[in-house]
Amino acid sequence: MYFGLTDEQQLIVDTVRSFVENEIYPHEEVVEKTGVVPSEIGQEIKQKCIDIGFYAANLPAEHGGGGLNHLDFTLLERELGRGSLGLTVFFGRPSGILAACEGDQIEHYLAPAIRGEKFDALAMTEPDAGSDVRGMKCSAKQDGDDWVVNGTKHFISHADIADFVIVFVATGEEESDRGSRKKITCFLADRGTPGFEILPGYNSVSHRGYHNCILQFDNCRLPKGNILGELHRGFEVANEWLYATRLTVATMAVGRARRAFELALPHAAERRQFGKQIGKFQGVSFKLADMITEIDAADLLTLSAAWRLDQGLPANREIASAKVYATEMLARVSDEAIQIFGGMGLMDDLPLARIWRDSRVERIWDGTSEIQRHIISRELLRPLGG
């Protein structure tokens, strides 16, 4: 077993870290203050990312993507996680699910997404279907060669800047051993399609400048050629790709926690109270010890889960463990980093208050901590008949 990075991995980490420090950090303050990423800044980040060949690093090389495996991509996103999400979203990483594109879809969606010409968003959640995804009400009925979609999606991240949306819709019901359940199909829906509207969402405490949207489908006609994967097999498509997005959440939490720690550590060494450095007080030094231990644990858990995906090993449980642990670790570490700074930690002058606010959503989106624990325990108990 070897825990070091290869030269290539080290270069990926160094390059992305330096990109985040030079191209992302300088814009964070304006995004925090205004809640908006000025479009020229977003475009500049995107163009620079394209220029250095890091755009769509997660997608297959045969279509022009970077072709990184899960482990290398997880290292990349860990460094990206240090920066404000409203800005790093322009360091484009189209949804991995687009690799399921076939035929004309490749030229219409996958290829332009990889080239940075079209931006995607992914829509699953509804007002009445959060963790209970299959309870979705957004549905489609077949009419000739088209499907007519009706319903509402919400909390759809960065749909405001999306050119098309990957949307999951109920397309009928089927009997299963646990009763009747909805059949789900995944569609590709272009912005501007009649009957499809992308509306501003809610103001969130987390991730200012990274907006969520409400999608409305009102008798929106989508041709059957816009089905991603197979009809009624939307969950199969989703399951194949969406576990990886939990790795994204986990690894970005690790990167962000490390940034908070790197602020807290020198402060503990330099700040003097009662005639000595505050790091000399056990109340502070033990916090640092716990913080770095938890950050490293989350880092290793996440990287090993990514490695398992690359090896083709079962990774569902491990990814859930990484997601729940890393996001809860981030909550603790960002909170303690503020505690070490005292009042100053809450001021806008430092990124800590933002990291602390941003951390809250990580335990909710892409599967709540409770759903992750459900996945973990189910995987443990099922083989025992539990």
Add this chain to the structure above:
Amino acid sequence: MLEIDKLEKILVGLKRVVDYNVRVRVKADASGVETDGVKMSINPFDEIALEEALRIKERGEADEVVVVSMGRTECQQQLRTGLAMGADRAILVESDDEIDSLTGAKILLALVEREHPGLVILGKQAIDNDNNQTGQMLAALWDRPQATFASELTISGDSATVTREVDVGLETIEIDLPAVVTADLRLNEPRYVKLPDIMKAKKKPLDIVPLADLSVAPAPRLTSVEYTAPEQRQKGVIVDDVAGLVAALKEKGLA
């Protein structure tokens, strides 16, 4: 009219140094600076030197960029980074011994004699010892012109125009090639490494030459006695007026 050929080859030196972000610590036994488990990088001025060489090549004024380093086997990491930035091939002169400026210059001379580059670009100094010697020594040993502290470099055939950052401002000189140029901070801003180039770097040639093969005998002229951290800066005092300032300076024997 004389047909002017472009440079066949540019040689660039890359030194492995403690990363500029790292707060350096003296080893417990005071024998040097701690490098165990410390992030190491290309000396930033060397990175600028490489960037300049790559730009010259990209302008079609040179055919090949060769990066060289000297020291322990770990220096391969910095050479791989150089290859990922765009250098064509790399040479590591391997040695476990400490290499001082003069030995370094002699090693570079041996490589120059093997490779016959039209131009050697080095960093003006390395951020570890800040010696600022190797480039000048190489030029003297090689008996070729030198242009140090370069902030602008243009190649025209068998000569180069170099703007130098000197104490009084900027000085522009013309030198015949081959020559040694050392890079200053403002020469350029090094690029980000491109992802496809990271993947290609592994396949580029990296030759490892044992120091003994170069018939350069390391003859260190310097002996390190002891390393100590600089004293912590004392808190300053605020004086009320100029008279107070003069008095304070006098008290410290500075005026």
